[in-house]
Amino acid sequence: MADTLDTSPAQLANAIRALAMDAVQQANSGHPGAPMGMADIAVALWKRHLKHNPSDPQWVDRDRFVLSNGHGSMLIYALLHLTGYDLPIEELKAFRQMHSKTPGHPEVGVTPGVETTTGPLGQGISNAVGMALAEKLLAAEFNREGHSVVDHRTYAFLGDGCLMEGISHEACALAGAWKLNKLIALYDDNGISIDGQVAPWFIDDTPARFKAYGWNVIGPVDGHDVDAVDAAIAQAKTSADKPTLIVCKTSIGKGSPNRANTAKAHGEALGAEEIALTRAAIGWPHAPFEIPADIAAAWDCRTAGAAAQSDWEDRYSLYVRDFPALAVDFERRMAGDLPDNFAEIAVAAVAAAHEKAETVASRKASQIALEHFTAALPELLGGSADLTGSNLTNTKSTPALRFGADGSVVVNEAGQIGRHVNYGVREFGMAAVMNGVALHGGFIPYGGTFLTFSDYSRNAIRMAALMKLRVVHVFTHDSIGLGEDGPTHQSVEHAASLRLIPGLDVWRPADTAETAVAWTMALANKHRPSALLLSRQNLPYAPKTDADVITKGAYILAEPAEVGLKKKPVAVLLATGSEVQLALMAQAELAKLKIPVRVVSMPSNTVFDRQDPKYQKEVLPAKLPRIAIEAGVTSGWWKYGCAAVIGLDTYGESAPAGVLFKHFGFTTDNVVATVRTVLGR
């Protein structure tokens, strides 16, 4: 131990390096290269700029920090530990071990101070774009002259991998178009990816690329010069109308005599010998996981953080005094609570659907429901990946979001900011931006595209489910019912495939009422994403005796009595979405043959699967054979003990929808014949 301790920026950075290499070594698993390479950048940001209070990681006006290169998780764990978050050294010693607070990649909800779960590359920076968007919109909506209660920045660290991913193009182009001046991304330009020196496969002129998106680009700066990075951040903070990329030239694994600047530094422990050499090289004689008191004190941000929050709270109390109603709404929205009258709004939306009993496409039914919800919930932030008129995600209450040349949010004549986002043809970017918006808080984002293109955004939907975020995906044109656009656009496997994502609720409603209920449930589920699969084509309203049961995901829609048979059912027709009408028609035909069947509508099997077994057995009694009908792959239906499944296990064709349904066997005759075969009568 040295007698006098050096608390220079270089030594603060070395504390990160030591923790990173020691934790990875202890786990014998992990990625030391990025934390060691970005340690100096981290000192510049976290010691000199980041506005945060380690004692209150949920402070609403904190700056957001995203580690988009999530494999470098030890960087953020070291920072959180050192600056004073509730992340004791024991947790760092348990890096990557079961139920520690230091999992392999940062996970929101697991570790205090982690703002988003990262690892799948490119999505972190896209989440950051969403956070910065939310901040900008909230500021426009809630700040008042002399009262900047929403005034924070979003910082993201990212590496070569994030920049190679296509989603970085989508999200960063949007950030430029949206003039997100309070988004500052710091690029760890180390020229190395897992396969080695990137030159043969990554020749992008990244600064030129980002300038082409309308970004402010600073650098390259020396990413190991804390003052240079500090100055770059200071400059970035002055941008009024552009997001900023700071290009930081770094050495991956900086400090390691033999591993720095090599791909080997990326994803494996340095080994005891190299760690010893590194300790000597960087002048860090301390034992593993030992942070000398002076260094610890120099890193501690609790006092400064508390002061910053206190200052904000003083200002916020003046806002509460001057704008009490706004403050109530702001706090409600940041807490993610729905308005007190949400139940009434929902009931009205559902009741209107029942009352009008309209025959419309379920995408139109969605828009009708959204008219109710968007009028009452200012936190709903809609959007579409360039299919607004097809997805019908816009409503009278959601003007298109636009930004002025000066970077400001355009306010319309009625004093409203835009609440419908034209995401452009960027499905994955949209989904990841929505995740960022939800993580930031203040909004419930929803966005639309065709169901087939859920493929493009699939991993961001998964991330929403993993993070338990309330985002709503509006997937229209949900089957061969799309018609002439053909097999490239016709969903066949997508409903089944989305139902496999743990934690995602999937709805495929059959009519206006089911659609209104689906929206209600999606909005009420604070910790769960939902996907609404909606038809292009018109669907008739199906009369219901008990509308409340729709919320259970599946319910008895029509017993034999509905078609004039005074018998108990001998089979169940189980259908979703556009095929429910087919089940009802088949039920009527079967009634003519004196075969009594029950029709069960199952708008959401994921919701139904969570009901108590008693209810499940009431709807699907063990003794009744079930025949499922859905215009998609059959695989997922067998778990309901079906005797037969009428589905589609091949691709569709290009033809009018009616022709296709007939061609692929979605006809009353085929359903009737299938039931008779199953029953042997």
Added chain:
Amino acid sequence: MADTLDTSPAQLANAIRALAMDAVQQANSGHPGAPMGMADIAVALWKRHLKHNPSDPQWVDRDRFVLSNGHGSMLIYALLHLTGYDLPIEELKAFRQMHSKTPGHPEVGVTPGVETTTGPLGQGISNAVGMALAEKLLAAEFNREGHSVVDHRTYAFLGDGCLMEGISHEACALAGAWKLNKLIALYDDNGISIDGQVAPWFIDDTPARFKAYGWNVIGPVDGHDVDAVDAAIAQAKTSADKPTLIVCKTSIGKGSPNRANTAKAHGEALGAEEIALTRAAIGWPHAPFEIPADIAAAWDCRTAGAAAQSDWEDRYSLYVRDFPALAVDFERRMAGDLPDNFAEIAVAAVAAAHEKAETVASRKASQIALEHFTAALPELLGGSADLTGSNLTNTKSTPALRFGADGSVVVNEAGQIGRHVNYGVREFGMAAVMNGVALHGGFIPYGGTFLTFSDYSRNAIRMAALMKLRVVHVFTHDSIGLGEDGPTHQSVEHAASLRLIPGLDVWRPADTAETAVAWTMALANKHRPSALLLSRQNLPYAPKTDADVITKGAYILAEPAEVGLKKKPVAVLLATGSEVQLALMAQAELAKLKIPVRVVSMPSNTVFDRQDPKYQKEVLPAKLPRIAIEAGVTSGWWKYGCAAVIGLDTYGESAPAGVLFKHFGFTTDNVVATVRTVLGR
């Protein structure tokens, strides 16, 4: 009818406009805007530059043409019809109708002259990058001094939508890094997407962006000036080391007095009235679908095409004379035929696996099999999305592909060109580029990433299946067995989800022998893509009595006799991949309890599902209860009539693999207990 016909470029373009608007009108469905807007560009390319022979759409040295904005399908149908392909006017009249050759989006295999199926935006240009890569590599491999038998270009049309999609970033960055100078993309810069004037959501400086990728950028040129576009193409053809983007300023729906330059022109029929106005405006008095003889003659490319092909055939005959062995191999590879000794190679690979009976990870088993196949099949073109050392897709026979500063393919000291592609962190781009390589012919592409990131590439995998392309996806780290990287990287739903894609074979092999068979089948399936799901962790070799049955997708691996029980089985343990060893251990434990069970290994349920029902019943007799075991979601297993499924319907955790398997119930004890519960003993 006019007496003297004008066969100017403008009128040739108007023939396209008329066919496009008339066909869309007849179908009352489709996209007239792009064909009408790009008609003049099409004249410049198809009349003055494109090397093709309408009478032989399969001529190997033809230029490839890709309509990346596939919704503009009437553009290519009009061009194919007008230039003389086997696409009679009756087919254009049946646009978007069942089983016509003119589906809603262009489909390869349906329409002669269509090179790839497009519609999902961004993938066409990415396919084109793959085609241009294949051409460049084949030229480097087969051309000899004075013998340029491989010498063609790849042209792509693309619009704003393609450029907004993230995949365009991935694929175009690769095209720049690979110096694909014979790739020429023509950008329909009309400033309109479905949601309207793109300015609020698409502000990219696209020329600057493409320059940043290392492209040659020409323009903007007037996209309605045939001579200007012609000159730009001529200039692009001189590029020695860069792909070229030609930016063409156009008006969507050009020619329509009221719809041009509006989003309304994009995706709906003009209507009879506007069509009449358009006819008048462009000077096209002819009836719908009527092409005057002089215009038809001016468009006909059959004579010129036949001459071009004949010239090439003359040159090729000299090549055959001078390099007969090379010519035989070239023809075999372009035909997509495997070497005559493929069966022997495959038998040797599988036999070696049995003989060595190694305990290795199945990703390593894949590399071992690949050593056999890559040594014998020069057409294998491997790669990885920046995880080469993890995916183990490289072999001794596949040096890394590199390009010289002059744009040439680097040839190593042994005279070999590279055959392993560092795709960078670009999963979706990789998958779509592989599709393009397969479409071009001459190579069988395979590429690796982690299984979870199949989410990123999912729609390109689907497109491979829809197009019936032989591409092989190597997806490693296939479950919680990945360990410490945690839930962001642990596949849970991916195996089940990939199995839902119609036409895709999914393999999850349990050991070296099954892995070698999986590779054999993947390579032998000329018209089907395959996904190989491979473990990070070691898996023991499972001794087999009959190895041939692996090819059937599922087989009886061990009867009770193998564990010393002379009884018939009373249950079946059905497992895949890493869980097969668990089934075998449970079988042994159950034998101690005198409970005889059969172990069925099911490396590929998609293959098993195609076996005749007799074999299926032999393996899974109706009277035996089945218990499935797979470290993933359970949904897909019920179709095999399982009494229980041991799986994982939640996300994983970050911890060592062994800890995780135990935590989630993948233990002998749990399997034994489950079997006993099912059997009630």
